[in-house]
Amino acid sequence: MNRQSHSSAREIIVAKAIGEVVSELRLVDVADYIAYIRLEHFATISDIVDSAAELFFMPRTVRLGNGGEAVVAWTEAPRIVLDLELRPRGATVYFALSMGATEASVDINYVAFDSPDADPDKNTAFLEAVIEDARIRRGRSVEHMVWQGAPEAPAP
Numbered sequence: 001m002n003r004q005s006h007s008s009a010r011e012i013i014v015a016k017a018i019g020e021v022v023s024e025l026r027l028v029d030v031a032d033y034i035a036y037i038r039l040e041h042f043a044t045i046s047d048i049v050d051s052a053a054e055l056f057f058m059p060r061t062v063r064l065g066n067g068g069e070a071v072v073a074w075t076e077a078p079r080i081v082l083d084l085e086l087r088p089r090g091a092t093v094y095f096a097l098s099m100g101a102t103e104a105s106v107d108i109n110y111v112a113f114d115s116p117d118a119d120p121d122k123n124t125a126f127l128e129a130v131i132e133d134a135r136i137r138r139g140r141s142v143e144h145m146v147w148q149g150a151p152e153a154p155a156p
Helices: 007-017 017-023 030-038 044-054 120-134
Strands: 062-073 076-086 091-099 105-112
Touching: 007 017, 007 091, 007 105, 007 120, 017 044, 017 091, 030 044, 030 062, 030 076, 044 062, 044 076, 062 091, 091 120
Parallel strands: none
Antiparallel strands: 062 076, 076 091, 091 105
16 A cells, blocks of 8 residues: 555544553553454453543544454564544544554554545544543533434423
8 A cells, every 4th residue: 555645644543543542452461452352352452442542532433443453472572553543523444453562553444424525634634633532521511412323401
């Protein structure tokens, strides 16, 4: 796949946005990830991803995609690669999160915009804004959050 000039900027945006989620994902022992992946228990990994993401993002913003891979060899530290989706309003980012012993990285496979602009820089700025909007921040009032599918409050 040919990398485009804006790919690195978008990977940095996604990596910074999910940093706290990655810290939560690392609380699960690497041996458990290896077992879940080798035994194809992807529903369990999906639950782990959902639980880690719900602390920092609106519901269903970060999800497990098509699975994952456990890279395990006798000569190197294990590495876990999870196919993830970041779905803020108006965009979907398909990427691989790779977690090793001392580092983690993001490799974006594809970004889909609901209404893309012809200018990739505007799309990148839009992506950054909607990811930020999908985050849950401490001190943010619940009244200001928009929950899709929630019933409207009765009039006083």
